[in-house]
Amino acid sequence: MKFEIKRDRLLDGLSDVMKAVSSKTAIPILTGVKMDVSAEGVSLTGSDSDITIQTFIPAEEDGKQILQVSEGGSIVLQARVFSEIIRKLPTNEVEIEINGNFQTHIRSGKSEFHLIGLDPLDYPHLPDVQEDELFTIPADLLKTIIRETVFAVSSSETRPVLTGVHWAVKDGELVCVATDSHRLARRKTKLESVQDEEHNAVVPGRSLNELNKILDDSADPVEVVMTSQQVLFRSKNILFFSRLLEGNYPDTSRLIPSEYKTQVTVNGRALLQAIDRASLLAREERNNVVRFSANGSDEVEVSSNSPEVGKVEEQLLAEAIEGEELKISFSAKFMMDALKAIDGQDVVIQFTGAMRPFILRSALDDSILQLILPVRTY
Amino acid sequence: MKFEIKRDRLLDGLSDVMKAVSSKTAIPILTGVKMDVSAEGVSLTGSDSDITIQTFIPAEEDGKQILQVSEGGSIVLQARVFSEIIRKLPTNEVEIEINGNFQTHIRSGKSEFHLIGLDPLDYPHLPDVQEDELFTIPADLLKTIIRETVFAVSSSETRPVLTGVHWAVKDGELVCVATDSHRLARRKTKLESVQDEEHNAVVPGRSLNELNKILDDSADPVEVVMTSQQVLFRSKNILFFSRLLEGNYPDTSRLIPSEYKTQVTVNGRALLQAIDRASLLAREERNNVVRFSANGSDEVEVSSNSPEVGKVEEQLLAEAIEGEELKISFSAKFMMDALKAIDGQDVVIQFTGAMRPFILRSALDDSILQLILPVRTY
Structure with missing residues (x-):
């Protein structure tokens, strides 16, 4: 694997996926970030097994060449050290080369780093979310909905299901409810394009907070896909997966x-x-x-x-x-x-x-x- | 005691003296800030017994009326709560009134606070520094000298004298030295106006860091007064006292x-x-x-x-x-x-x-x- 990339754009991508990477993890490879390089671009993946974020940096963006790939491939690099190195490189031109045994060379100006990488085959697969999207919503509206509800989730693990926000889709409407049993926040949103199905899910508050940080304040569409165990938010270059919380969310309407x-x-x-x-x-x-x-x-x-x-x-x-x-x-x-x-x-x-x-x-x-x-x- | 004052100016003064106030103190009254009000203005004092800061808010400044005093007097108020209250008042006009038993009324707009004050007679006196100034130095030069030396003081209390910066005045020159015994920083400065005396003192690093925060980046003169136990930095409206460290500072010149x-x-x-x-x-x-x-x-x-x-x-x-x-x-x-x-x-x-x-x-x-x-x- 060998390619050249603009430092700024790589750093943007890393800062998105880093939001899913935790330094405290039982699975050592998850302290790393996975990089998959092909002629089309670079895909970066970070995960703490609850949240998985994948971002794609296309080879060309708005008519500008972002990266040049001599040889594709995959590698996992320690996320924190790798992003710190990229942040501090002396020039905006970065060359990354992997040779045998996952030895990674990062060159910029007269600076050369050698990092010991990990086998990308050991990195977990993305969650299996093959369904069609349930609905599409503008990013800024999604951020507003999160902001108006997520603060009211419970911070206590006594009733784990209350640490999430209940999302219910019915009759073309999304109803989001959060409560810690001392207060409650509810937000209703008419959906423009929605499948004619009922759906219920409890999305962890932490996932929504991280999603809120990653999304732009733009009207760009975000596709929402739900399975029984995962929710996927898909925007232009980002896939954001979150595990759903198990258990029955209490009926709050009578409160x-x-x-x-x-x-x-x-x-x-x-x-x-x-x-x-x-x-x-x-x-x-x-x-x-x-x-x-x-x-x-x-x-x-x-x-x-x-x-x-x-x-x-x-x-x-x-x-x-x-x-x-x-x-x-x-x-x-x-x-x-x-x-x-x-x-x-x-x-x-x-x-x-x-x-x-x-x-x-x-x-x-x-x-x-x-x-x-x-x-x-x- | 009763007076009206502009909130912004009171807040500036409080933020200066708060730098000397510690919430962890063996002397409960030092969690407070002392306020002395006369027709000339308001003087605020904060102290942790190592550092004492006094700032003066004149009744009139640059031709603008800052405060109007109906009746002078003194009070000690809990520093943290008092400054938080002042920060959040609804208007820039604040009326402060003390009546019997140190009951303090703070009014602004339709908001009224009643605080329980403490007896100002219980507040410690300012350190006794009656000497003439040793030298005068522009505030921005003093800040530069601090910045170039104070980082090298020791953070360990094993040799307490090394937690300070050694200031030596001799032959019209100020030599500042800091060392933690692994590295050393030395800065020499020619003084413009200095008494023909030799002086040696070890000023605690923490005091210099706080002084650096309070001083403006201006060429306004700061008078430096030294006694055997205290140093006083005196600028236009601020008195900054610091205890000196005891013990002999090592001779670093041979290093x-x-x-x-x-x-x-x-x-x-x-x-x-x-x-x-x-x-x-x-x-x-x-x-x-x-x-x-x-x-x-x-x-x-x-x-x-x-x-x-x-x-x-x-x-x-x-x-x-x-x-x-x-x-x-x-x-x-x-x-x-x-x-x-x-x-x-x-x-x-x-x-x-x-x-x-x-x-x-x-x-x-x-x-x-x-x-x-x-x-x-x-």
Whole structure:
């Protein structure tokens, strides 16, 4: 195997697949990155056996020659050392040559590295995902859906299925739900092109976070393929495979209250900042709980109290307040996460009492719903 | 005590004094910041008993009103919480009021904080430094001197005096020396205005690092005052006190070789990058050692070898090579630190053999000298 490649483009590809490579792995070869070179281009693969990322660097891109292949072949190289070397090479022209026994030579300018490679035949195969795509979605919309839901997954392994986001496809709609049993995020999305099938899957939160980092903020289409054990996200030059979580995801629809006793409409960004300030003192205590009250005026009050440090109170003018007076306490963190997901728009908050879950929606957009369980303090 | 102040300016002042405040302190009141308010302005003090920083915010600055004092007074507030609160206030107008029992009210917009303050009489006094200044030096030159020496102090407490930089003033010259007994950095500076006295002090490396962060990159004068136990750096609105280290600093002058057998002149930045690349593999081993050889040609070679990972070799065109052929090994980290201190200029490296300390100087500037002990590998 022997080829020349532009350092910058190789580095971009490596930085994508490195997101799947873990230094802590029970399978030593997975600390490496697999490189397959043919006349068409270079394919790079990284995996931690849960997530597998493959990226393809074409020989020519936008009319520019990216690489020149003298001889094709495959090799596995230590991912961290290899990408550090490529990053620090003195010129943008890199020559990589493998000779017998997986000896790898990397040359650039007057610098020459010899790396000891590993046998590519020992590298695991890609997951077997042969199905047609279930639906296609623009990359930026997919990123938004991830951002609006993934923060609410559970970080505890007590119920492993809650560490993932439940994706359900039915009647041309994708419904994504995440919950850690103290709060819930739900996002509905109409799909443009979808097969007429029902599908259910629980995608690990970590996989979605990594996918979010790799995808561009563009409207480029991403094809989503699902099998019973794997999901594959396929964009122009990237294949992103993730294992799915096993187990039954709880039915969350009955948790969401259908009526309310108090409804507050308020600017989301102003409320976020007020909660952030109130949480400065709440954080000194363990629970990080702030209080919220709507008592008949056109303002709501956000407050918190830490006996050792002090207290804070803030009034916030609401757009509208309907229904009963209310005092309620909740986790400042959960509230801030939910408000960030709704992202600066006016929010409608519907309460059914101080000890009942309450929901937040965007005033403009019905597709996103956030639910939070209150904390007993009053 | 009651006054109004611009949030931005208060935050700047707090961020300076916070550099002296540690959350881990045996003296609880030192987790606080002291605020003294008079008609002239607000003085803020933070300390960890080794370093004390006082900054003054004048009532008026550049013709702009910064604060309005209704009633003067003093208070100590929890530094971390106080500065976080100020950072997150909703408007740039802050009102601070203390009433009986150190109850502190902070108001901005519709936000009101109540903090429980501490008695300012319990806060330690500033170190007693009444002497006249020893010399005055521009802030940017002082920062350069710190940057060129402080990295070479010892990080081990085995010989505490080596964790500081030795400052000696004699014959109108300041000589700063730092060594961890494996390498040494020396910087000489002619002083413009200096008292006709000899002075010796060992300034803790940590103090110099914090001072470096606080000083502006300007030619504003900094007055340096020394007593037997303290050094005070005094700039326009900042007093920076540091405890000095006790104990005799070793005589380092006899360590510096006065002759050489091989002299190499090379571009500092190119050598730094070559060493950085070679150290990529060296780092995989424990010692991070790279090899350097000058073998009669007009090039030097930098190389390193890690049996598990691979090896690297690189040729570098030298400006000049004089004297005997040479093979030597040294710590890549020490070499990179030294080259960064010399900062991109051509460097002259003088060797007296593979097992003897060697020195680096700037080809343009005689004021800075770096010395490194080699490592035995050949």
